[in-house]
Amino acid sequence: MNSASESPGNQSRRSGVRGSGGGRHRGKSLASLVLVCLLAAYALLQPELNSRFGWNLPGLPDGTSQVEPGSRSPDNGGVLAPRARNNQPAANQPTAKATVRPDGHDADAVEADSGNSAKNPPGDVRNQRNNPRSDPGSGPTTSDPDRWQDYLKSIGADRYRSPEGLLYTPGSAEGHRLEHLRRHTIDQPERPGPHGVFDGGMLGALQTIDSAYAKSKRGIQTTKRTDQGRTIYTVDLGHRVGFVGGREGQRRRHPMARRVRLVLEDARVITAYPL
Amino acid sequence: MHSVAMCPICQAGLCGIRICTGDDPLVPAPRGGFLLCDECEAIWMSPDVTTAHHYPSSESPECPICHGDLWGNSVWADNQQIQSLGWSQAVNPDLDQTATGS
Known part of the structure; x- marks a missing residue:
């Protein structure tokens, strides 16, 4: 009875509130979707960009990042040595085998x-x-x-x-x-x-x-x-x-x-x- | 390991002073010293790498002093042993390094 007798103003206010909450929710969903798309695109492009332009873009922290040639893949407890540059060996640490193949692969x-x-x-x-x-x-x-x-x-x-x-x-x-x-x-x-x-x-x-x-x-x-x-x-x-x-x-x-x-x-x- | 010079033969080894201990590596009294390149294993019987050298057998190397096993019957000499050999003056302190091997 009360709801039926509610004034159109109240209804529109409520629906307006409801409408604005839904829009905000849709906005969040859209932002999340865009973010996911961007992350996916980044994950796909990052290795390519790194290899093509020699950049050093970090990988996503999900364990899928790649070890770059020239960086040390650790057999020394997971410690990465600095990257080798200009054919220079990575900083030589007595405990690390700073070994880079002639083809650049570890x-x-x-x-x-x-x-x-x-x-x-x-x-x-x-x-x-x-x-x-x-x-x-x-x-x-x-x-x-x-x-x-x-x-x-x-x-x-x-x-x-x-x-x-x-x-x-x-x-x-x-x-x-x-x-x-x-x-x-x-x-x-x-x-x-x-x-x-x-x-x-x-x-x-x-x-x-x-x-x-x-x-x-x-x-x-x-x-x-x-x-x-x-x-x-x-x-x-x-x-x-x-x-x-x-x-x-x-x-x-x-x-x-x-x-x-x-x-x-x-x-x-x-x-x-x-x- | 105390060395006299870089090896004139292989150019990469250190000519370190070794001392014969005979059969018992705990025997403190040195029997004699020699130089050994830790890379190519050339041996000199005096602390001068311009003198004649020779090579031990590659698989059964002998100590040039006691003719026992080279690696079992000799050690890299420490300062005191080098002094007892009278070879202190020959040591090149720039080539000193912490012990590698026995």
């Missing part, structure tokens, strides 16, 4: 998974963590996702052959040449003098060394010196293979390395490093 991130101890070669340096010879500062890390083990062929106890015929055998202060080589996949900023660091972790190092050896056998862009059964090759690979670290590298702002020095005894690798 080898460890690409090759992540492994961790299969059954696949570790018996002479895998990971099996020698308790070896008193091991250098605790540069020894094997607990998470090494490289699949470099697949690159080498086991030819006996603790002996491995690369596709190019190089032999990696026990020896060196670290107990195995592969473990010594591992030192050259990580910068040692406090080490006096230069310290060559290969791009691409262990796998990258092994592949680069093989390329250098193949080139040295053909005598291309290679200098060769022999000394008491040792052969020392210096091979220019013509592209970035790593960088110069150590104190000297730090002083020189980590110049790019495109040469590799191989110290061999026949086909046995004594040491190899970029310079």
Whole structure:
């Protein structure tokens, strides 16, 4: 009765109020829709814009953001090192493997998974963590996702052959040449003098060394010196293979390395490093 | 690790002073010192890298003093041991670094 007898003014006021609330609601819905559309468009375009213009637009915080080439995909507890710029290595941290492949991709991130101890070669340096010879500062890390083990062929106890015929055998202060080589996949900023660091972790190092050896056998862009059964090759690979670290590298702002020095005894690798 | 020079052979290694401990690494009395490049493993028997060098066996390296296992029977010499060898003057302090390996 009361409502039926309500004045048109009251009705219109109420409907007006109702109408304005609905409009506000529609407005909010529309804004939300626009926001969602914008976010979706951003999510779609962000990688493209980053890659096309070299921008560094942040990804959406939903776990879908991409690791950019040159930035560190962490095997060091999730800590990202600063981006590599102008072919400079990322700031070198002793605990981080600042490894960027020549193609710009992080080898460890690409090759992540492994961790299969059954696949570790018996002479895998990971099996020698308790070896008193091991250098605790540069020894094997607990998470090494490289699949470099697949690159080498086991030819006996603790002996491995690369596709190019190089032999990696026990020896060196670290107990195995592969473990010594591992030192050259990580910068040692406090080490006096230069310290060559290969791009691409262990796998990258092994592949680069093989390329250098193949080139040295053909005598291309290679200098060769022999000394008491040792052969020392210096091979220019013509592209970035790593960088110069150590104190000297730090002083020189980590110049790019495109040469590799191989110290061999026949086909046995004594040491190899970029310079 | 205390070094005398960068390695003139590989140009990347540090020629550190090692000291023979014989079979027992706890024996304090040094038997003799030598230089070892920590990269290419060239060995000098005096603290002068311009003298003759040689290489140990790559797979079964021997200590040049006692002919036992190179890595088991010798260690990087500390300051006191270097002093006892009379090689202190040869050390290049710019090349000092914290110990790497034994």
